[in-house]
Amino acid sequence: MPEKKMTIAQVKEVLSQINSEKDPIFLELKKDSRKGVQTLLKKWEAKKEKALQLIEHRHQMLLHENQLKEEGYHFIAGIDEVGRGPLAGPVVAAAVILPPDMPALQIDDSKKISLKMRNELYEVIMEKAVVGIGVVDNTIIDEINIYQATRKAMKEAVEALDPAPDALLIDAMQIAMDVKQISLIKGDAQSYSIAAASIVAKVYRDRLMEKYAEKFPNYQFENNAGYGTKAHLEGLEDYGITPIHRRSFEPIKSKLKIK
Structure with missing residues (x-):
């Protein structure tokens, strides 16, 4: 009597437990000619490919952080701001120290990410990372100019971190603090930490403006x-x-x- 095949629902459940295309069950399913099974296999492979791309993305975006760790720094904060150009509201900066086990996520320049994804990533970052936020309102911006207000917001964000960072990766700026600093042009496209900070600052400010x-x-x-x-x-x-x-x-x- 031939062995009874799994139902499509059972195949879907089994695939959710498989992590490698070399898994014997996966290899066996590849031989299953049913359209529903082949569709599920293609979805699994696409999901696997996306996961691998995110792992590679994280690796590339952590090059500056890893270099600093090799130099002996332990608490590395990425810093970014949002709100230099608006006619109303504050400028907001975020400083983020990512944990060593930060998942491989679509953390990137906040402008490249959809609203839904930004909000989802914001929740993950706030839960898993050490985050500091600095907010400088429009009255201070008018008093000291937007550039100095941005630096002030960044400094406040760093000062809100606990533990205090021993190195900073900053998007195209320097701030008045006696701590190792590396300024990166378009840093939110180069550093996982700066990109995380850009997402936090963007979502935080957008929610302020909604209020x-x-x-x-x-x-x-x-x-x-x-x-x-x-x-x-x-x-x-x-x-x-x-x-x-x-x-x-x-x-x-x-x-x-x-x-």
Whole structure:
């Protein structure tokens, strides 16, 4: 009597437990001509390939961190900011120390990642990593300029870390701290830690702006995060300047002069 074949549902369950294409059960399933089985095998192989790509991505993005570890540094923080360009709201910086066992994830420049993925990664990073956040509001930005405000936010983010880092990887900046620093141009595309920080800063600031949108509903902050979109500029024309607008930024600066 021929051996009874597994049902498609059983094949799906078995494949969820297999980690290698050299597994004897996997090799046996490759011989199964049923379309449903072959479809499941293709999905398994695609998932496996994606996992391998993420492992390689993590490896490449940890080159700077691993180099610092070889030099004797232990707590390496990646730092990035978001919110230099908007007309309203704060500039936000994040500092992230990743654990040695950080999973291979789609951690990359936050601008390259979908909203859904950013939010998912944010939760993982906040759960597994050591995270510090610095927020500098629009009044301070107007007082000391956006560049200095960005450096201030970054410093605050680093100072919020526990344990304190002994080396910093920063996206295209230096900050006033007596600690080893490496500035990387487009660092969020080169460093896993900086990319993680870019995701944290982006999601954190976007959520802040969504709260501001509830208080100031005529500018669509929930959609534009304070950037000068058409809807935002129309809101300025129709409803004027809010307490979170940056008065040193155009066109707000010119509007104040006219008054």
